[in-house]
Amino acid sequence: KKADHDAVDHALERVELTEYADRQIGQLSGGQKKRAFVARGIAQGASILLLDEPFAGVDKRSEATITRLLRELADDGATILVSTHDLHALPALADEAVLLMRRVLIHGDPDEVLRPDNLALAFGLDVLNRGDN
Structure with missing residues (x-):
């Protein structure tokens, strides 16, 4: 249907993949695949999106997008x-x-959750000594 095609076009535009619209998913890079999956949710009008490690294997551009x-x-x-x-x-x-x-x-504001003493609860006391949290 035209509405479906329009929804796909709009979703690909939002994830900055319009130039790859004719490619198979297997021909896309890791970051492009992740963006394509987000586009699928957008095109379907999903009100709930569940993402597992959306930044694994993606470049900084894809992460920002x-x-x-x-x-x-x-x-x-x-x-x-x-x-x-x-x-x-x-x-x-x-x-x-x-x-x-x-x-x-712990559950709350990300800045609160990410305090070193809270991270030590999950990752151990060494996180307090590394300084890279």
Whole structure:
């Protein structure tokens, strides 16, 4: 249907992949694939997006694009749940964070959750001594 084609075109434009519209997914780079999956959610009008490690294997451009898109989708009312070990990207990405280690250790503002003493609960005391958190 025309509406479906228009939704796909709009989604590809939002994720900056219009020039790759005719390529098979297997021909895309890791970052392009991640953006294509976000485009799928956009085209389908998803109100909930669940992403597992969306920045794994992506370049900085794709990371910035994905972060911007997820923030825009959240601002438009979508619910976004992201599982990530990329703690440096978390404050720009999330309004809330949950630190898990077999159970919920802390839930709240990302800056609070990412305090060294809280991270030590999940990753051990060595995180306090490294200074790269």
